[in-house]
Amino acid sequence: MGNGFAYRVASMVRISFASSTAFATLGTALTTLVLTPLFSIAYDIMFGQDLLAPDYTRIGYAAALVSLCLSVEAGVVDKAATDRDLGIFEDIHLRRSVDLAYWIGGAVMPLLLSTLTAAVTIGSVFAFSPAHDVGFLLRVVALCPPTMIVGVLMGVCCAGIGVSLPDPYLGDTILDAIMPLTAGVIVPVTLYPGWLRGVFHLVPMTGTLASLANGGNTLMDALDAAVDLLAATCWAAVGLLFVHVAVKRLRNGVRRDII
Numbered sequence: 001m002g003n004g005f006a007y008r009v010a011s012m013v014r015i016s017f018a019s020s021t022a023f024a025t026l027g028t029a030l031t032t033l034v035l036t037p038l039f040s041i042a043y044d045i046m047f048g049q050d051l052l053a054p055d056y057t058r059i060g061y062a063a064a065l066v067s068l069c070l071s072v073e074a075g076v077v078d079k080a081a082t083d084r085d086l087g088i089f090e091d092i093h094l095r096r097s098v099d100l101a102y103w104i105g106g107a108v109m110p111l112l113l114s115t116l117t118a119a120v121t122i123g124s125v126f127a128f129s130p131a132h133d134v135g136f137l138l139r140v141v142a143l144c145p146p147t148m149i150v151g152v153l154m155g156v157c158c159a160g161i162g163v164s165l166p167d168p169y170l171g172d173t174i175l176d177a178i179m180p181l182t183a184g185v186i187v188p189v190t191l192y193p194g195w196l197r198g199v200f201h202l203v204p205m206t207g208t209l210a211s212l213a214n215g216g217n218t219l220m221d222a223l224d225a226a227v228d229l230l231a232a233t234c235w236a237a238v239g240l241l242f243v244h245v246a247v248k249r250l251r252n253g254v255r256r257d258i259i
Contacts, residue, residue: 012105060125075110076155081168153232160239
């Protein structure tokens with residue numbers, strides 16, 4: 001009973017809640033959940049204005065969705081990096097090199113925090129949008145659940161890659177830098193050169209943001225989100241492979257500065 005899957009997930013959730021610093025103080029909570037995401041979206045919109053982008057509302061919603069994805073991803077990476085420093089990651093993965101309970105339990109807190117952030121950012125974009133298009137708002141809200149799943153999967157990828165590196169946040173840093181560009185936050189990917197579109201579709205969120213410009217076609221929205229989920233699943237598998245290799249090296253006595 002004590003080693004059951006549900007028990008291990010619940011244990012990871014309890015640990016995540018106990019160790020979270022997001023609500024350490026009121027100032028920390030406001031900065032983490034509200035101010036930083038809002039300033040990021042405001043920057044993207046102003047950048048779009050400088051580039052004479054045609055639709056500022058689309059930019060705002062696109063920035064909010066990418067921020068949601070990256071927020072979840074960063075939370076998963078931070079949890080794994082902290083556990084690595086404390087020796088928890090090593091202890092768990094020496095027993096099970098691929099422990100789904102660990103990743104699911106560790107993702108719960110980032111998902112909850114990011115949901116609060118998404119409510120603030122998406123609501124703010126709607127409030128300041130000239131059109132106040134409720135239909136557009138509902139489409140964006142419907143894209144939030146698959147976006148959060150993509151965030152978890154990319155978190156597994158970046159955490160897995162970083163676990164054997166001196167800087168466990170390297171994957172997160174790179175993804176944070178490239179995703180707004182590859183996903184087409186400022187300028188839709190459909191306006192990129194053809195060869196560049198093909199390359200950028202390897203990074204999730206490209207399809208999700210492209211669906212914002214498809215005129216409300218529900219089927220196309222679902223297909224675009226499914227493509228991103230498939231790409232993110234492949235990247236998560238890469239991250240788990242890195243974890244497996246790192247654990248195997250540890251078991252074989254090839255100790256480096258890892259886990």
